[in-house]
Amino acid sequence: MSSVDLNDRIPNNVDLASDRRLQRALEQWQPAFLDWWREMGPVAGAAPEAYLRTATSVDRSGWANFGFTRMPDYRWGVFLADPEPDRRIGFGDHKGEPVWQRVPGDYRAALRRLIVIQGDTEPASVEQQRHLGRTCPSGYDLRNLFQINVEEGRHLWAMVYLLHAHFGRDGREEAQALLERRSGDADRPRILTAFNERTPDWLALFMFTFLTDRDGKFQLHSLAESAFDPLARTCRFMLTEEAHHMFVGITGLARVAQRTCEVMREHETDDVRRFGVIDLPTFQRYLNFHFSVTLDLFGAEISTNAAGGYTGGLKGRFHEPEIDDDHRLSHATYPVLQWEDGEFRKVDVPALNALNERLRVDFVADVETGIGRINRIVRSFGVDFELALPHVAFNRRVGAFADLDVTPEGTVVDGETWRRREEEWLPSESDRAHVRSLMPEAITEPGKFANWIAPPSRGINHQPIDFEYVRLD
Ligand SMILES: [Fe+2]
Numbered sequence: 211m212s213s214v215d216l217n218d219r220i221p222n223n224v225d226l227a228s229d230r231r232l233q234r235a236l237e238q239w240q241p242a243f244l245d246w247w248r249e250m251g252p253v254a255g256a257a258p259e260a261y262l263r264t265a266t267s268v269d270r271s272g273w274a275n276f277g278f279t280r281m282p283d284y285r286w287g288v289f290l291a292d293p294e295p296d297r298r299i300g301f302g303d304h305k306g307e308p309v310w311q312r313v314p315g316d317y318r319a320a321l322r323r324l325i326v327i328q329g330d331t332e333p334a335s336v337e338q339q340r341h342l343g344r345t346c347p348s349g350y351d352l353r354n355l356f357q358i359n360v361e362e363g364r365h366l367w368a369m370v371y372l373l374h375a376h377f378g379r380d381g382r383e384e385a386q387a388l389l390e391r392r393s394g395d396a397d398r399p400r401i402l403t404a405f406n407e408r409t410p411d412w413l414a415l416f417m418f419t420f421l422t423d424r425d426g427k428f429q430l431h432s433l434a435e436s437a438f439d440p441l442a443r444t445c446r447f448m449l450t451e452e453a454h455h456m457f458v459g460i461t462g463l464a465r466v467a468q469r470t471c472e473v474m475r476e477h478e479t480d481d482v483r484r485f486g487v488i489d490l491p492t493f494q495r496y497l498n499f500h501f502s503v504t505l506d507l508f509g510a511e512i513s514t515n516a517a518g519g520y521t522g523g524l525k526g527r528f529h530e531p532e533i534d535d536d537h538r539l540s541h542a543t544y545p546v547l548q549w550e551d552g553e554f555r556k557v558d559v560p561a562l563n564a565l566n567e568r569l570r571v572d573f574v575a576d577v578e579t580g581i582g583r584i585n586r587i588v589r590s591f592g593v594d595f596e597l598a599l600p601h602v603a604f605n606r607r608v609g610a611f612a613d614l615d616v617t618p619e620g621t622v623v624d625g626e627t628w629r630r631r632e633e634e635w636l637p638s639e640s641d642r643a644h645v646r647s648l649m650p651e652a653i654t655e656p657g658k659f660a661n662w663i664a665p666p667s668r669g670i671n672h673q674p675i676d677f678e679y680v681r682l683d
């Protein structure tokens with residue numbers, strides 16, 4: 211088991227000390243990262259101490275050590291899951307060959323691009339979330355936000371390690387550029403659109419961590435199959451951290467829905483805004499927005515790029531080893547939803563070209579499970595409202611449906627109708643203003659929660675719910 215040396219300037223389990231050149235390069239990048247964190251990391255007032263988990267090794271017992279940390283002192287480091295002995299490539303043209311420890315020249319540009327795109331999302335989400343500490347509904351939630359933020363920072367480290375260790379000078383330049391782009395900036399935006407949207411309030415944060423971090427899960431799973439072993443091992447470890455981010459999302463949404471339903475029952479009315487909670491139609495509109503922008507992250511339904519990534523062995527499918535086929539897909543087809551002759555229909559296309567779509571379908575099934583869980587809470591209050599995912603063609607900017615105007619139910623309408631009815635489907639300025647109005651200031655007193663959200667059912671790491679998760683002094 212590889213352990214982590216937390217006393218190193220850069221904690222790591224990759225024996226950084228044995229590669230002085232790489233160590234020096236990362237030590238030079240480190241102050242630039244800290245400058246970025248100070249400029250773009252969470253706005254947290256006077257350096258609070260938060261009850262955070264920090265990895266001390268990558269096995270089950272060691273990767274989640276809890277203790278109080280002042281955030282700028284968090285030990286960001288480089289951790290890879292332990293190598294699998296004699297690991298073989300699981301798919302594509304090189305199936306069955308030993309995995310690569312070095313980047314093959316033929317795949318250098320494509321691999322670098324995959325790593326840069328993944329790496330760019332990590333600091334982007336920290337930037338998107340940086341003001342939320344000012345309006346947190348509790349110290350428990352603030353702690354969760356900080357945990358996510360430091361781990362997204364660590365995911366940036368993970369990708370930067372790969373760039374520095376395996377891509378020479380271009381890798382170093384890309385690592386620098388990752389600190390220079392800014393979410394939402396007109397001149398140097400983050401690479402993917404969803405990571406340039408704002409995350410202006412806590413309902414948006416819970417939607418983001420439920421949906422957009424879940425896109426991360428599916429991307430990381432497919433990169434965890436990569437023939438480039440250092441990338442696969444990096445992503446495997448990142449997935450253990452990602453699980454908590456999605457937990458924050460689903461439990462956050464469940465607590466919002468629960469609180470709303472409590473108030474609906476208590477006052478026997480749907481008209482709950484005046485009681486200081488989030489009405490379910492607003493909840494649904496936020497869901498419509500975040501779901502549709504997250505679907506765009508999977509890319510075009512039909513993609514020769516994705517095919518090249520698969521045949522090359524760079525990026526596999528979700529749970530590749532468990533799929534019962536030849537893992538080459540040279541003759542296979544896959545049904546892809548298309549808009550043809552005035553209707554949506556599934557059309558069989560070469561499976562290799564449909565890998566983005568396949569990953570998106572896997573993602574949607576996972577999201578449906580979460581929505582089912584929230585609907586069960588709503589039903590348990592006897593409330594007659596069912597949350598539903600919008601049609602996949604609704605509000606898309608990328609892929610086959612980008613030019614269509616489609617309602618959440620999946621009816622294609624003309625542009626004027628869509629614009630006229632948009633506020634029924636996407637959060638309006640008044641929805642956002644209402645949500646903001648519920649969060650005028652940070653609530654941090656231990657055990658206290660904002661009115662619009664129920665307390666969690668349990669605390670972090672077996673601590674009580676009224677534990678002082680963040681010490682602001
Ligand atoms: Fe991440």
Ligand SMILES: [Fe+2]
Binds near residue numbers: 452455
């Ligand atoms: Fe995440």
